Structures are given as structure tokens and as C-alpha cells.
Amino acid sequence: MAFEDTQITINDLSFNIEGKTLLHNTNLSLNGDGITVLLGANGAGKTIFLKLLTGLLTPCSGSITFQGRNLSIKTRAFVSQEPVILRRTVLKNMLFVLEKITSEKSTLAKELLSLMGLDKKEHQNALTLSAGEKQRLCLARAIITDPEILLLDEPTANIEPNSTTLIEKYLIQKVRSYRKIFFVTHDINQARRLADEIVFIHTGRVFEHSSAENFFENPKTREARKYISGKIN
Amino acid sequence: MNDISEAFVSSLGLILFLDAELLEIILLSFRITFYAVLISSILGIPLGAFLASTHFKFRNTVVSILFGMMGLPPVVVGLFVYLIFSRSGSLGWMGLLYSPTVMIIAQVILILPIVCCLTFQIIESLHTHYNEFFRSYRIAKLKSVIAYIVDSRFELTTVVLAGIGRSISEVGAIIIVGGNIDHITRVMTTAIALETSKGNLDLALGLGIILLATAIVLNGFILFLRGKYLKTPGSTI
Numbered sequence: 001m002a003f004e005d006t007q008i009t010i011n012d013l014s015f016n017i018e019g020k021t022l023l024h025n026t027n028l029s030l031n032g033d034g035i036t037v038l039l040g041a042n043g044a045g046k047t048i049f050l051k052l053l054t055g056l057l058t059p060c061s062g063s064i065t066f067q068g069r070n071l072s073i074k075t076r077a078f079v080s081q082e083p084v085i086l087r088r089t090v091l092k093n094m095l096f097v098l099e100k101i102t103s104e105k106s107t108l109a110k111e112l113l114s115l116m117g118l119d120k121k122e123h124q125n126a127l128t129l130s131a132g133e134k135q136r137l138c139l140a141r142a143i144i145t146d147p148e149i150l151l152l153d154e155p156t157a158n159i160e161p162n163s164t165t166l167i168e169k170y171l172i173q174k175v176r177s178y179r180k181i182f183f184v185t186h187d188i189n190q191a192r193r194l195a196d197e198i199v200f201i202h203t204g205r206v207f208e209h210s211s212a213e214n215f216f217e218n219p220k221t222r223e224a225r226k227y228i229s230g231k232i233n
Numbered sequence: 234m235n236d237i238s239e240a241f242v243s244s245l246g247l248i249l250f251l252d253a254e255l256l257e258i259i260l261l262s263f264r265i266t267f268y269a270v271l272i273s274s275i276l277g278i279p280l281g282a283f284l285a286s287t288h289f290k291f292r293n294t295v296v297s298i299l300f301g302m303m304g305l306p307p308v309v310v311g312l313f314v315y316l317i318f319s320r321s322g323s324l325g326w327m328g329l330l331y332s333p334t335v336m337i338i339a340q341v342i343l344i345l346p347i348v349c350c351l352t353f354q355i356i357e358s359l360h361t362h363y364n365e366f367f368r369s370y371r372i373a374k375l376k377s378v379i380a381y382i383v384d385s386r387f388e389l390t391t392v393v394l395a396g397i398g399r400s401i402s403e404v405g406a407i408i409i410v411g412g413n414i415d416h417i418t419r420v421m422t423t424a425i426a427l428e429t430s431k432g433n434l435d436l437a438l439g440l441g442i443i444l445l446a447t448a449i450v451l452n453g454f455i456l457f458l459r460g461k462y463l464k465t466p467g468s469t470i
Contacts, residue, residue, distance in 0.1 A: 054369055077370070084366035087384040096380070097370045145370065 007032025008071075008149075008180070013062035015048055022048045024205045025062070032067065034196035035171065035181040037212070039188070041232050045204040046184045047081075047153055053182060054078045054151050066149070077142035081154040083134035090129070091122040094141050105144065112140040115174065117166060132163025139167060149180045156190070168193060188228060192216060200224050202232070236434070244439035255439055262420040265333055265407070266400040269340030273348045274393050276341075281352025282378045282385075286360045296353065302346035307339075311409030314339045318410065331412040336420070339406040344396045351392040356381045391455045398451050402444065 008030040015023040023045050030036055038046040051057040053064060054076055064071045086093050094109040095101050113119050116136040121129065126137060135155050142150060156164040171181060171194065185191055191198060195212035200223070207221045219225045226232045247255050284296055316322050318330045318338075329335040359381055367377045382389065404422035411418035413427055421440045428437035 056365060056369055078365075080365065084363060086363075086380065097372070 007067050009065045011063050013059050016060045022204050026206050028209055031197055033180055035176055035183055035194050036197050037191045037195035038184045038199050039191050040201035044201045046201050050151050050153050050184050075148040077145050077147035078151045079138045079142050079155050081157050083138045085126045085134050089123050090118055090126045093126045094144055097141055097145050109144055112143055116140045132159035135159050151182045153184045240434035240438050243435040247439040258419055258421055258424050259443055265336050266397055268337045269344055269400045270396045272341050273344040273396055277345050277348030278352045281349040282356045282381045285353045285356035299346050300350050303350050307403055307405030310339055310342050311406030314410045336407045336411040339410045340400050344400055348392055348396050355385050355388045359385055390458050394451050394455050
């Protein structure tokens with residue numbers, strides 16, 4: 001994939017907490033579409049980076065711009081590793097995030113639930129869903145807000161394989177074409193399946209940023225090579 | 234012993250035959266409790282939810298004061314309300330002293346901190362879970378406070394029931410501000426205190442039985458709700 005149409009620019013982004021730097025000065029120019037996988041070992045700083053992109057954390061320095069303007073929170077939707085489910089029905093969970101509930105949005109909610117295999121459970125208490133179903137609901141709930149950027153923090157880390165397959169298939173076939181996706185994972189195989197480009201993070205620094213093909217075929221840094229070969233977990 | 238058993242039998246007669254005086258006292262007790270708990274819940278639940286989900290400069294000070302107020306001595310509250318509403322008090326012109334209204338006011342002062350603080354504790358734990366989600370979707374403050382209340386409905390029911398239990402069994406404050414006036418401000422607890430001192434154990438025991446039954450039913454209901462809530466997936470207590 002070519003990177004001429006760069007749309008997300010990150011300048012000198014850093015994040016410290018209690019004197020400890022969790023993300024060192026980061027400069028990146030990211031593709032405005034497709035799936036960018038933030039890859040790295042546990043504790044590398046992937047989630048910090050994603051939360052800075054989401055706006056849930058405020059950077060200590062630096063800026064993030066999207067299509068030349070400051071990244072507005074309205075353009076983003078975030079799905080965390082642990083699904084946050086409200087104590088109400090599946091459909092009401094979907095509609096909760098909307099500012100205004102219209103008949104079109106209600107129809108869209110049902111369509112999204114159907115795509116996620118939850119159409120028969122829309123009136124069920126959402127807390128009774130399985131872990132995978134909850135995460136599928138969270139993804140559908142994120143999509144209904146019509147975000148320009150979708151930020152997913154290891155959404156398939158604790159769920160059953162069939163839900164992982166369904167989510168990956170949905171992201172690749174339905175979402176990728178018209179939305180920018182950031183996907184955090186430490187699963188190399190999942191990164192291979194999903195990524196258009198890879199941002200490899202290690203010890204709070206971006207070590208590599210390249211197309212998925214280049215990253216896996218020809219990693220430039222020693223850390224990336226060690227990670228791909230399984231020597232860094 | 235015979236006096237006690239006779240009084241007990243006699244009190245059961247009062248209950249079974251729906252003695253008019255007994256009924257009047259019970260109904261007034263329930264009316265005062267209803268309004269006191271209603272006002273405390275309308276004010277205390279949203280306030281507790283707001284405090285649990287919002288950070289501002291003096292939040293911890295406000296919360297500490299409210300928690301301290303949970304242990305307010307009822308007699309002191311009664312005295313305080315009495316001084317305000319007595320003829321020479323700042324609100325004496327309202328002429329509310331020795332009326333059910335001022336009894337409700339005293340009860341609200343006692344119950345409001347309890348409802349508010351218990352709500353705070355319940356919603357604080359839910360806030361930890363929901364906070365990031367609400368922020369990431371830019372959910373408006375009012376909408377998020379309503380969501381906290383709706384999603385804690387089972388636990389909050391027990392808070393309301395705890396308020397009812399506290400209110401219906403209170404005597405110290407309402408006897409001072411209500412004056413225990415027959416047919417006007419006499420409620421179950423003040424009547425029990427008076428009738429016992431007069432040696433009229435029939436009515437005192439009758440009221441005592443009703444009060445005890447109310448407490449048992451309320452506690453039973455709290456346990457029932459708690460059991461129902463614990464069966465709800467995602468419950469945290």
C-alpha cells in the first residue's frame with residue numbers, strides 16, 4: 001500500500017506519568033484509510049498511544065491532526081479490550097450512544113446487530129451475552145455513531161474464536177473501505193490478517209512504521225525481527 | 234407477666250378490629266415517611282450520582298461533610314429545626330412548628346445524607362466501569378447521571394428502603410418539632426413513647442407490633458431485591 005495520501009499526522013507526541021515516560025516523542029504520518037495495526041509486546045505502550053489518539057488521555061506534548069485539522073473526538077469511536085455493557089437490552093445499548101434516535105438510526109441499529117449475528121437477541125439483557133457477543137455489540141455500537149476513525153484496543157483478546165473471525169471479517173469486508181481503523185494487538189498472526197500498515201511499538205517508542213508486507217517480509221530493526229520471531233513477548 | 238400478656242392480646246384486638254386511633258397514627262406515620270423519603274430520594278439520588286461521577290475542586294470536602302452528616306444525632310436535628318421554626322426563629326413566620334410539614338423537614342435533614350452517601354458509594358463503583366466509555370462517546374453529563382441511576386436501579390431501591398426504615402423508626406427529632414399532638418402530629422414512635430410512659434400498654438404494644446412488622450417486611454424486601462440483583466449478570470456487590 002502506498003502512503004502518498006497521508007491524512008493523520010502525529011507531531012512530537014509524548015506521554016509521561018509520575019516522571020515515567022510511557023510514550024517517547026513520536027512523529028508519524030499515517031494513512032488516512034485502511035487498517036493500521038499497532039503491534040507490540042504487552043506493556044509496550046500500544047494502548048497509551050491508542051488512548052492518546054482517542055482523546056481519553058491528554059498528551060504531555062505534541063499534537064495529532066486529521067486531514068489538516070485537530071482530531072475532534074466526534075470523529076472517533078473507541079472499543080476497549082473489556083467490553084463496557086450497560087445494564088439494559090442489546091438494542092438499548094446500541095441506541096444509547098446516539099444523540100438523537102431517529103427511525104433511520106433504529107433501522108441501522110437492527111441491521112448492524114444482524115451483521116454481528118445478534119439480531120435474535122436485540123431485546124435480551126445485554127449482560128447475559130457471551131464475551132464474544134458483548135464485544136460484537138460494542139463494535140456495532142461504535143459503528144452506529146458513524147465515526148471517521150475507529151479505534152480498537154485488542155477487541156478480540158478474550159473472546160471465542162468464532163467471534164474473532166466474525167469481527168475480523170466484518171472489519172475487512174464492511175468497514176475498512178470507508179473508515180480508518182486503528183487496531184491494537186500483540187497477536188502477530190492477527191496483524192498479518194488485518195493490517196494494511198504496521199506501527200511497531202516497543203518500550204514506549206515507535207521502532208518501525210511501514211506497510212504490513214514490508215514489515216513482515218523485511219523488518220528493519222532488531223527489535224521488530226526479535227518480536228516477529230517470538231523472542232519478545 | 235399477666236399484665237403484659239393481657240396487653241398483648243388487647244393490642245392484637247386493636248390491630249384486628251382496625252382501631253380508629255391506631256389507624257390514624259399509622260396512616261400519619263406512613264404519610265410523613267412517604268414524603269420525607271420521596272423528597273430525600275428526589276434530591277439525594279441525583280446528588281449522590283453527580284458527586285460520584287464528577288470531579289471538582291471541593292468534591293472531597295463536600296463528600297466528607299455528607300458522610301459526617303449520616304451520623305447526625307436526631308435530637309440535635311430536632312432542636313436545630315425547632316429553633317429555626319419556633320416563633321422567634323428565622324422561619325417562625327411560616328407557623329409550621331408542631332405540624333406534619335416540619336416533621337417531614339426534620340426527617341429529610343436526617344435521611345437525605347444517608348440516601349445521598351449510599352447512592353454515592355453504589356454509583357462510584359459503576360462510574361469506574363463506565364467512565365471511559367462515556368468519555369469516549371462524549372455522553373452529556375445529564376445523560377450519564379441518568380444512566381448511572383437507571384443502571385443502579387436495583388441497588389438504589391435498597392437505598393430507598395433503608396431511608397424508609399430510618400424514617401419510620403425515628404423518634405428524637407419529630408417529637409421535638411412535632412410535639413406529639415393527638416390527631417395532628419402523633420406518629421407511631423412518639424405514640425409508643427407517650428403511651429408507655431402513661432402505662433397504656435395496649436396501644437403502645439399494638440403500635441410496636443405494626444412498627445416491627447414494617448421493619449421486618451422492609452428488610453425482607455431488601456433481602457429479596459438483593460438476591461434478585463445478585464442473580465443479575467454484571468452485578469458487583
